[in-house]
Amino acid sequence: MQIHPLITDSATLAALVDRLAQHPFVAVDTEFMRENTYWPDLCLLQIASPDEAAAIDPKAEGLDLQPLWDLLVNNEEVLKVFHAGGQDLEIVHNMTGKTPHPLFDTQIAAMALGFGEQVGYSNLIESMLGHTLDKGARFTDWSRRPLDKRQIDYAIADVTHLATIFPRMVTKLKKTGRGQWLDEEMERLADPSSFAFEPEDAWKRLKLPSRNPAVLGRLKAIAAWREVEARGKNLPRGRIIKDDTLNDLAAHPPKTQDDLGRVRGLSAGWRNNDIGGRLMAAIGEAKPLDPEEMPDREPRRPGLTKDAALVSDLLKLLLKIRAKEAGVAARLIARSDELEALAAGVRRNLNILAGWRYEEFGRDALDLVEGRLAFATENGKLKMTRTLEIVE
Numbered sequence: 473m474q475i476h477p478l479i480t481d482s483a484t485l486a487a488l489v490d491r492l493a494q495h496p497f498v499a500v501d502t503e504f505m506r507e508n509t510y511w512p513d514l515c516l517l518q519i520a521s522p523d524e525a526a527a528i529d530p531k532a533e534g535l536d537l538q539p540l541w542d543l544l545v546n547n548e549e550v551l552k553v554f555h556a557g558g559q560d561l562e563i564v565h566n567m568t569g570k571t572p573h574p575l576f577d578t579q580i581a582a583m584a585l586g587f588g589e590q591v592g593y594s595n596l597i598e599s600m601l602g603h604t605l606d607k608g609a610r611f612t613d614w615s616r617r618p619l620d621k622r623q624i625d626y627a628i629a630d631v632t633h634l635a636t637i638f639p640r641m642v643t644k645l646k647k648t649g650r651g652q653w654l655d656e657e658m659e660r661l662a663d664p665s666s667f668a669f670e671p672e673d674a675w676k677r678l679k680l681p682s683r684n685p686a687v688l689g690r691l692k693a694i695a696a697w698r699e700v701e702a703r704g705k706n707l708p709r710g711r712i713i714k715d716d717t718l719n720d721l722a723a724h725p726p727k728t729q730d731d732l733g734r735v736r737g738l739s740a741g742w743r744n745n746d747i748g749g750r751l752m753a754a755i756g757e758a759k760p761l762d763p764e765e766m767p768d769r770e771p772r773r774p775g776l777t778k779d780a781a782l783v784s785d786l787l788k789l790l791l792k793i794r795a796k797e798a799g800v801a802a803r804l805i806a807r808s809d810e811l812e813a814l815a816a817g818v819r820r821n822l823n824i825l826a827g828w829r830y831e832e833f834g835r836d837a838l839d840l841v842e843g844r845l846a847f848a849t850e851n852g853k854l855k856m857t858r859t860l861e862i863v864e
Contacts, residue, residue: 473520473522475524478526478619479529481535485540489543491523493550495521495523498543498552499520499525499553499631499635501627502514502518502563503516504563504614505615508707509707510702510703510705518627518630522639525628526628527627541567541568544572545571545572548574552574553577553634554576554577554578557575561662565664565668572662575658580657583800583804584801585800586801587801601633609626653800671703674696675691675692675696678691682722683766683767685762688761688765688767689758689759693759694754695718697751701750713738717737720736721751726755729743729752730743732748732751784811784812784815787841790856793854793856806823844859845859846858
């Protein structure tokens with residue numbers, strides 16, 4: 473495979489993209505920094521076909537990245553291969569408003585091949601290729617220039633190995649007949665709505681200080697205000713105001729802006745500066761949370777009776793057994809909320825009751841819930857047994 477020098481000019485990048493577009497797939501990775509910013513700061517993008525690989529410097533002056541974005545988000549003929557690509561996809565979405573499509577994530581594929589639920593890249597490469605990756609540059613500050621040869625080689629190695637293991641994974645998936653298992657997961661990962669995070673939803677990510685609608689209404693308003701401030705200043709949320717302070721303000725709102733100077737976690741300057749004024753405006757405009765927005769008291773098991781909760785636990789045990797037998801990660805087959813829904817009596821619109829999931833797990837899960845399957849032990853080992861249906 474040909475390895476190119478760091479690409480910093482538009483003509484070289486455009487020519488590379490033209491060649492890459494002739495291949496059925498490209499492997500993609502990014503290096504970024506976000507410790508001091510709200511938005512991830514793209515510092516390097518690596519890309520490879522089976523023939524060549526390159527690192528692209530998005531910080532190079534005058535570099536036109538549009539051909540690269542067109543390849544990643546507009547060219548439906550080329551499959552884009554990532555490993556644990558969630559943050560990479562977020563970066564592309566921030567830059568273009570779209571996500572790469574079609575795509576293939578080797579971490580998700582590894583779940584169908586028995587590598588576990590979240591196998592790390594280095595472990596996957598070592599398992600499939602026998603290579604131990606050089607981790608010497610993993611703590612690089614990728615925003616600094618110039619980057620030395622070792623740093624660039626370290627970054628490019630990620631996509632060269634990715635381009636090598638991808639065809640091998642596809643071959644294994646074809647042999648096991650599990651390729652179609654991944655289609656739904658890949659489409660879900662590529663859904664742009666996953667990255668279109670609205671400020672009004674920011675409160676849902678926080679530890680709730682109360683179930684009082686007025687408190688939660690203020691929490692919603694203040695969290696949305698912080699999100700807008702953080703985006704506008706391109707600062708981490710915690711640099712604007714920390715979660716604990718935000719919760720305290722929602723639970724014990726200041727009556728005047730002058731009171732902000734006595735709030736732990738805020739500087740005295742907030743009592744008379746502009747940002748303090750905007751915070752007080754957000755608090756003043758807050759309305760109690762609507763009843764339909766109120767979170768469940770037990771968000772992990774909404775609406776489950778005690779008996780249904782026990783059935784859900786049995787379903788999780790069955791899932792663990794079936795996943796082990798099939799040699800796949802349990803998370804690929806079913807999610808906890810689906811098991812709880814089945815235990816609670818839901819029978820429609822569940823992924824585990826359709827397609828390959830039904831064949832691998834759903835049929836047995838339904839039989840367990842409805843009394844046609846039971847757990848038993850034999851010689852100290854757990855096994856499943858069929859029960860006779862009672863005919864009245």
